Structures are given as C-alpha cells and as structure tokens.
Amino acid sequence: MTHPLYLRAELQKIESQQLAQGLPLMERAGTAAARWIGGHYPRSSVITVLVGPGNNGGDGYVCARHLYIAGFTVHVWPVLHVGDLAADASQARRLWLELGPERIAGLPSDTTLVIDAVFGIGLNRPVPEDVATTFRQINDAGLNVVALDIPSGLDADSGQIHGCVLSANHTLTFIGDKPGLHTAHGQDAAGEVVLFELDLPAAAYPAAPNTLYETTRLPAQLRRHQESNKGTFGTVGVIGGAAGMAGAAILAGRAALRLGAGKVRIGMLAAATAYDPLMPELMLADAALAIKQPHDVWLVGPGLGRDDTAIDVLTTLLSRSEPLVLDADALNLLATHSALFAQCKARQGDTVITPHPAEAARLLNKETSAVQAQRLDAVRELAFRLNAVALIKGSGTVVSDGLQISINQSGNAALASAGQGDVLGGMIAALLAQGMSALEATQFGVYLHGAAADQWLQSNAAGIGLGASETVEHARTVLNRLK
C-alpha cells in the first residue's frame, strides 16, 4: 500500500529532534546496513566502503566496523579530504581505525562490493570532478553497489543528478523514504530501495503530504453487484481522432471499455469509420454529433489536433459539468489559448489533466528540463493553477490534487512507446465513469497502467516492443486479479 515520503528538510528536523533525545541514529543506521549486507552477500566478498565528509560517511564507518567483525574483508576509502567530522561521524571513524586502516590509494582491484557512504541528504552542490571520475569508473566496471541512505549524487527531494551519480543495485535508506529515490533519475540510480526506520517512535514523524502509491486492493467502487446494468458503469465519450490520428482515439476508447466502462462512444473529428472491426462494441460517431449525446465522463485530446473545430469542441466540453479528462492536444490548446485555460480553471466539475513533461512545460510556460528538475513542485503547481487533478508522466509518474502529491511505484521503460498515453487517458476515464473520485481514479489508473507493463516485463525482460494495445489487455488482467 501507499507509504509516506519525506523531504530533506523534514528528515533533518526529525533527525535533530531524535538526536537531542539521545537516540544513537548513526550506530543504528550503520548496524542495520551491515546486517542487511551480511544477509545478502557471501563472507568471501571483498568490500570497499567509500566514505564522504559528513554523517553519511559516519554511517559508512559504522557499517564497515560491523562487517569486519562479522568476518568480511573490508577496506575504507575516504574519497574526499576529511576535515573536521561531526562528533558522531568522528567517533565512528575512531572505532573503525582501531580495527583497520583507511586506504587512500583508490579502489582495491579485488573489490567485489562497493558501499556508497559518500553523500546522503546533505548533498548541496555538484559532485567534485575527481569523485565523479571514481563514480564513473565504478559504474562502468559494473561492480555491485549498495548505497547508504541515497545514491551519492542523487537529489533526495527531486531525483535529479548533481553532476554524476554512483548507481546502486540496492539503496538502504534510513528513517523515512525519499521522493528522489522514486521519480526522475531515482529509480535508475537507486535500484531496489529498502527502508530502515531505525525504531523511531511513530510520534517522531510529521504528517507527510507526499506518498509512494501502490496497491493490491480492488477499489470499493469497482466491486460489482449482480443487480447492475451497463448504465451502472457509466458512459464515456472520447473526443479526438483528427485526420491521420484516428488511432489515438480508438486506443483510448478500447482502453476505457476494457477497464469496465459500461458504454464508450468515440467522437471522431475526421470522418468516422462505421465501426472498429477489432472491437465492434465501441460506438463511433462524428465529434459534432457525439458531444450532443449524454455522457457521464469525457476524455478530450487523443489525436484532437489544434484546428478551429478542435477549439470549438473543447470550448463546449469545458463548459459541461461532467468529469473531464484532458490529454495531448487539449492540453496544448490550453497552453496557447488563455481563454481556454481560464475556462478550465473555472470549471465546476472534476477535471483531470494528463500531460507528459513537455506538455506540462507548455502549460507552466517553462522549459521541459525545469519541469523534470522539480517534478513534484511542477505537478502541484499545475493542479493548483488549473483547479484540477494533475499528473506528470514518466519514470515515477507524479500525481497531485494541488495539496498532496503521490509518486507511482509501478511501470517501466517499456511504456516509452507511442499510444501508451492514449491508453492511460482511456483507463482514467473508465475509472471515473465507475464512480471513483478524480484523485483516486488518476492514482489508481496510473498504477494499473504501470502494473500492466510490469506484468508484461516478467516474460519480456529487456522491455522492448510493448504495444499500447497489449498494455490494455494486461491492465484488464491485473485489474481482475486484485482482491
């Protein structure tokens, strides 16, 4: 299920309060790490602990000491000049030096496991070039790396890289989980994340507005009563499919039907074909006619285009009060037409917006790189500015209603292919049609979309070639297995 994520400032506050109470946090962190490593790596391992100038380095000295006592071959290499260490780290170093020397001559060639204790949440500027060179050599050598707290070079709040990062197979993170481990570059850098709370009392933690989202439960709104009919599960209207882009609207409509919407009508901007031969249960119509029919939920944008007809259709649907999902060119039109933007913000009904980073950047009038550098801030700002539930797609999709933010736990790079966004829009619309709230439908839809790709990855390990249509089928399977 979901669990909280803490920002650097929140963690520093927790730490200082607990240290003031006399809790031996560094000893606990280093011991927990050594115990985990002892359980996962053979005693024949040759371990080199890279230590840095702060308390993360202190964790590394404690960990080194316990692994040495447990019988591992352990080297400690301070990769940065050590000035005055803080008290706890200095004590941890002293205890290590009673057992073994520090190495200053680089990485021993027989190293089989690197423990990264260079920088933790105190990283506040780009990694120095000589340290970056060491990181790159270790990355290129493909050595096993276990990071303590956070991979060195990764920003704990945003998942951005400060110059260079030492990529880990596992990250053993302390006290609380961090957003930067799960979005942007976080998943690639951190590998599998293992949390050690270090026995802090529950009262030590503030209410966290940020969470990591995953679920194994079928949402209550999707549990079906026998006394139901297709009207019970809502009618979705998908508007899009301008000339040359019909497939986008079809994909979205198919996804909505497969995810349980009672009825789906696709209103095409280009001349509509009579029916979809692969899914004849879809209704196809011209957009101008479709928008006059009653629907419970609208999805506007897949293959919409940006011409005057598209603007007219969007203007009409923004004025309706049914839940509205906006994707692709619907978002690009909001970005370029301030009247549409204002109309969206003023809507009474629920709005969900589903941009990828470049679309988010257009809406926020920023560079895509600036959005990616601060994905959490960007998604909250989008939700706030448009009075909507917003997401920003990509590795660790972020979702916000303007107050709370969640990072999606599922998904993988197999989803980086055409049409996957159309499918996601259709899925969210189907969940809204079945009675989920805008926030729940978006969080759950994003999770299911990622979980579908994760299921496919189990038998396609390289993650190459997942089609958007296949994602729909896997999403249906994953959904029906939830209890």
Ligand SMILES: NC(=O)C1=CN([C@@H]2O[C@H](COP(=O)(O)OP(=O)(O)OC[C@H]3O[C@@H](n4cnc5c(N)ncnc54)[C@H](O)[C@@H]3O)[C@@H](O)[C@H]2O)[C@@H](O)CC1
């Ligand atoms: N505060 C505490 O008592 C505890 C901290 N813990 C560990 O300590 C870490 C945080 O410790 P710190 O706040 O000391 O921070 P770090 O150990 O992450 O690093 C801070 C030090 O690195 C320097 N620095 C930062 N960025 C640099 C850069 N790019 N190039 C060169 N030097 C740079 C800073 O000037 C400072 O000396 C946590 O991530 C966790 O691993 C845990 O031991 C639990 C208890």
Ligand SMILES: Nc1ncnc2c1ncn2[C@@H]1O[C@H](COP(=O)(O)OP(=O)(O)O)[C@@H](O)[C@H]1O
């Ligand atoms: N590297 C990745 N890891 C996880 N999910 C990804 C990755 N790349 C893309 N996705 C997901 O795939 C979908 C792609 O959507 P989008 O870019 O709108 O594609 P399209 O417009 O072609 O349909 C989004 O849900 C996104 O989060």
Ligand SMILES: [K+]
């Ligand atoms: K580290």
